Amino acid sequence: MSEITRAVVIVGVVAFALGATGLWVAYRARRRRSSIGTESLRPWPAVVLFTSTDCDACDPVRSIVSSSAPGDVVREIVYQGSADAFRSAGVGRVPSLVVIDGQGRAVGVHEGQVTSGQIEKALRRAGLR
Numbered sequence: 557m558s559e560i561t562r563a564v565v566i567v568g569v570v571a572f573a574l575g576a577t578g579l580w581v582a583y584r585a586r587r588r589r590s591s592i593g594t595e596s597l598r599p600w601p602a603v604v605l606f607t608s609t610d611c612d613a614c615d616p617v618r619s620i621v622s623s624s625a626p627g628d629v630v631r632e633i634v635y636q637g638s639a640d641a642f643r644s645a646g647v648g649r650v651p652s653l654v655v656i657d658g659q660g661r662a663v664g665v666h667e668g669q670v671t672s673g674q675i676e677k678a679l680r681r682a683g684l685r
Contacts, residue, residue: 592662
């Protein structure tokens, strides 16, 4: 096999792998959004932050949410005392952020750390920007 053929094959394999990875990430994000039960999280639209009192990672996310999202739609649900709210929404990890549009669709679901860019994108999808 010539060097040029080998290079073309390698570039093709890498391009295929990157494309497949992108599709997998998009599929998982869509699946995660559809698994969230938003009925118990009314009123909509809403930016709901799921936290816990012993969660060190929750403070930075709380700070980013408070500086990025409109205050009138932001709610925080703390696990201690609200475990039922976590179960009914289908949330199993803290911090978790759920952005819900006016029709009750979860348009942004983020588990763990979240960036202001990710929040802005979800807010635009929800029509809050």
